[in-house]
Amino acid sequence: MVLSTTPWPPYVGPTLPEHGATGAVVAAALRAAGRTLSPLYRGAVPVEDGVAADDEVDGIFPVYATRARERACLMSSQIGSSPLGLAERADAPLAWSRLEDLSAYTVGVVRYYANSDSFDRLVNRGVIKVVRAETDTENLANLIAGTVDAAIIDRNVLEWLLTRDPALREDAALVRFHPRPVAERPLYICFRTDDRGRRARDALEAGLGRIDAPLITAEWFRRHMASY
Numbered sequence: 001m002v003l004s005t006t007p008w009p010p011y012v013g014p015t016l017p018e019h020g021a022t023g024a025v026v027a028a029a030l031r032a033a034g035r036t037l038s039p040l041y042r043g044a045v046p047v048e049d050g051v052a053a054d055d056e057v058d059g060i061f062p063v064y065a066t067r068a069r070e071r072a073c074l075m076s077s078q079i080g081s082s083p084l085g086l087a088e089r090a091d092a093p094l095a096w097s098r099l100e101d102l103s104a105y106t107v108g109v110v111r112y113y114a115n116s117d118s119f120d121r122l123v124n125r126g127v128i129k130v131v132r133a134e135t136d137t138e139n140l141a142n143l144i145a146g147t148v149d150a151a152i153i154d155r156n157v158l159e160w161l162l163t164r165d166p167a168l169r170e171d172a173a174l175v176r177f178h179p180r181p182v183a184e185r186p187l188y189i190c191f192r193t194d195d196r197g198r199r200a201r202d203a204l205e206a207g208l209g210r211i212d213a214p215l216i217t218a219e220w221f222r223r224h225m226a227s228y
Contacts, residue, residue: 001037003060004039004040010221011082014039014041016224022062025080025217026189028211029079029213033203044111047112049072052193058197058200059073059189059190064186066117069190073191074197076191076205081187084155084185085180086150088149089143089174099118102150103122105150107129107149108131108142108143108152109130115182115183116182136151136157140158143175144171159177162175
């Protein structure tokens with residue numbers, strides 16, 4: 001099964017063991033259904049457009065669900081979970097209790113990424129000012145440079161990049177994850193909406209029913225998050 005994806009360590013990546021924590025779950029589910037995962041690594045694209053326009057792939061993973069994506073995709077059952085929040089500079093902590101309070105700041109986002117429905121709605125209304133980066137690494141570099149006051153990011157992605165990305169490691173002590181979460185976002189596969197997509201989703205769902213996805217994820221993090 002060919003699934004398009006963008007490197008997003010530790011969840012998915014071409015150099016990660018088992019293609020990452022979420023890659024391991026998907027691969028295990030497909031093995032249980034007699035199929036094989038073939039990730040196709042590409043740059044980020046709008047999920048709503050990419051799955052329909054790309055005849056090479058059965059779907060895109062991992063994705064957050066949005067209303068637009070639910071219209072454009074056949075969504076799988078949950079394949080993982082993403083703790084979404086805000087990275088801040090340690091010497092300039094954010095003061096916020098509601099998302100509306102972020103109107104006092106400029107927040108870094110990654111182009112084509114969904115965040116939370118509430119956050120994205122405030123961005124679209126102009127309540128929250130944003131600077132768009134092409135990657136999480138660029139987004140964090142903007143935070144370190146002071147171009148933005150915060151960067152919206154998954155907590156595990158932040159930890160992985162600060163400890164492993166050569167462009168960020170030297171300044172890792174300058175950044176921390178704000179203790180107030182933005183959202184806990186389930187992860188899914190967005191499948192094509194044609195017969196091919198339905199067959200692919202059916203195979204995945206059959207396999208997910210035969211594995212313990214949370215245990216596979218926890219074991220991946222235990223084995224690789226600290227040592228890789």
